[in-house]
Amino acid sequence: MLLRILTIPVISTATLSLVCVVVLAGRHQADSGCVTTLDAQDALDVVGKRSSEQPMLRREPITPLVGKHDLPRSKVMLGKLLFNDVRLSGNNTLSCASCHNVSEGGDDGRPGSLGIDGQIGGLNAPTVLNSSLSIAQFWDGRAKDLYEQAPGPIHNPIEMGSNWDEVISKLNRDHDFVQEFRSVYPGGITADSIVDAIVAYEFALVTVDSPFDLYLKGDDDALSSDALDGYRLFKSAGCISCHQGQLVGGNMFQTFGVMKDFDDRFDASSELSNGRLNVTQRESDLHRFKIPSLRNVQLTAPYFHDGGTASLEEAIRIMAEFQLGESFSDKEIARIRAFLVSLTGQVEEDLR
Ligand code: HEC
Ligand code: HEC
Structure with a gap:
């Protein structure tokens, strides 16, 4: 039957x-x-x-x-820097790329991800490759898009364990980086501009x-x-x-x-x-x-x-x-x- x-x-x-x-x-x-x-x-x-x-x-x-071609290159490359920047984590040990290795499928190859201070999460890290094209973000779709998703891991106590004040003040202490950042976002380093650059990079990760x-x-x-x-x-x-x-x-x-x-x-x-x-x-x-x-x-x-x-x-x-x-x-x-x-x-x- x-x-x-x-x-x-x-x-x-x-x-x-x-x-x-x-x-x-x-x-x-x-x-x-x-x-x-x-x-x-x-x-x-x-x-x-x-x-x-x-x-x-x-x-x-x-x-x-079909990939997207109309993204400002400067934003995408700044986003790549931020995606790989361990200063986005509380103790400078983890970047987004720690759990989303773009040259090896955009994930971490582990059942549960290894977060700050060796904490292990219960969910498998999905790939960031092509994620801009999906209906929503996370296994349960709780973030409606990548802009809503990006602050999540930075603030998650078992992932990057940090917050915007901490991240922004660390980045602002790096003079060269501030200048590079301002050449793309004249308003300087803010939560919104960090997210915007990371998302531009993720948009470009179409295979x-x-x-x-x-x-x-x-x-x-x-x-x-x-x-x-x-x-x-x-x-x-x-x-x-x-x-x-x-x-x-x-x-x-x-x-x-x-x-x-x-x-x-x-x-x-x-x-x-x-x-x-x-x-x-x-x-x-x-x-x-x-x-x-x-x-x-x-x-x-x-x-x-x-x-x-x-x-x-x-x-x-x-x-x-x-x-x-x-x-x-x-x-x-x-x-x-x-x-x-x-x-x-x-x-x-x-x-x-
Ligand atoms: C009724 C809907 C449905 C059908 C039919 C279906 N899938 Fe899936 N598939 C899912 C869902 C939902 C998940 C995620 C489940 C989870 O992780 O708990 C999934 C996950 C997967 C995964 C794991 C992907 C990953 O990244 O973890 C593979 C591989 C897969 N499906 C292949 C197939 C194949 C091959 C078939 C046909 C034999 C199939 N699916 C049929 C809904 C479906
Ligand atoms: C400690 C490991 C870890 C770090 C660091 C991390 N992620 Fe993730 N990421 C995960 C896990 C685990 C999930 C799935 C969580 C869920 O579904 O609830 C996920 C989900 C995602 C998704 C959703 C993908 C999809 O298909 O649903 C995106 C996009 C993403 N992360 C981007 C990022 C960005 C951007 C950063 C840095 C700001 C980052 N991640 C940092 C582990 C990590």
Whole structure:
């Protein structure tokens, strides 16, 4: 019965996405009208669970990722300096880059991040790469954009453990830095200008030219046959109903554990497991998280909000089981992995 329920959207998702890929492969604009919306019945079919609280699952296909080009370079480079500046932390030991290493996937490769004085956080650090393009920031989406996000870690007592007064007075003691800062922001060092520069840098951290982007733009040789098979399976199995759009994710919130119980995998009693409920206080948002972008996912192990899953193969297996009620063979997992690996793009060299 379950399989039958899931079969209906499977066919239409695949058909729709293929149509769009054909259009894209013909080098037409990315916004060529491929976007559509599922009706209520389809949404129900895809998530396989009846709940009026579930948002519609939009069946938006994957489009190539295009970088932003209109950012003032001086701001971006000042933002890079600040992102790497340990003076943003209380005891001058941590910068944003300590937990978001831009040359290695934009995360820290640890289950929980190592904050000030060796404190370990309970949530996995997501990548900052392409984060400007997602629907909201943090696993629970509590910051609506990067401007709202940036002050968070600076003030968080288990991350950077500082505050604006401290940071601004430290930076103001560095004469050369003040001059450099003023050449970009004549008003000098303020909380707003620090955030603005960091965000400009983050806007520039868009990873382009992944093999999959090249394929979408018409290069038929950009993908291996395994990656292409994996892409087809990703669509036909229904992963794309959640991981979709240019980020292959990042554009909505969904419950972990659609087809299996959350606590078969995570500690449901932990506050960190609440997800979006922490923001909305709605019971229906319990265990609901921002769907991560799968761009560069090869570089961002370990996986899931608790960072408790070390390998990408294992993450794919868990997703198939918990979100789709599917059990993939090793070969199928290897193909999906090959597709996901093809989503690894390039960060501009000067920005690393
Ligand atoms: C001690 C490690 C640590 C430091 C230092 C740190 N972060 Fe993070 N960052 C995290 C963790 C952990 C999360 C996820 C927290 C959550 O979702 O509640 C996160 C989330 C983010 C996100 C949201 C990404 C997404 O997809 O939701 C952005 C953007 C970000 N950090 C940027 C920064 C910036 C800018 C700085 C410096 C001002 C910084 N971080 C400093 C660990 C860190
Ligand atoms: C119903 C929506 C939904 C479906 C369908 C779905 N996912 Fe996910 N995916 C999520 C959510 C939500 C998370 C974050 C869960 C968490 O961390 O607790 C996630 C996380 C992941 C991650 C970990 C990413 C990271 O950075 O930690 C991978 C990999 C992944 N999904 C791959 C897949 C694959 C492959 C499929 C198809 C077999 C799939 N997903 C189907 C919603 C979905």
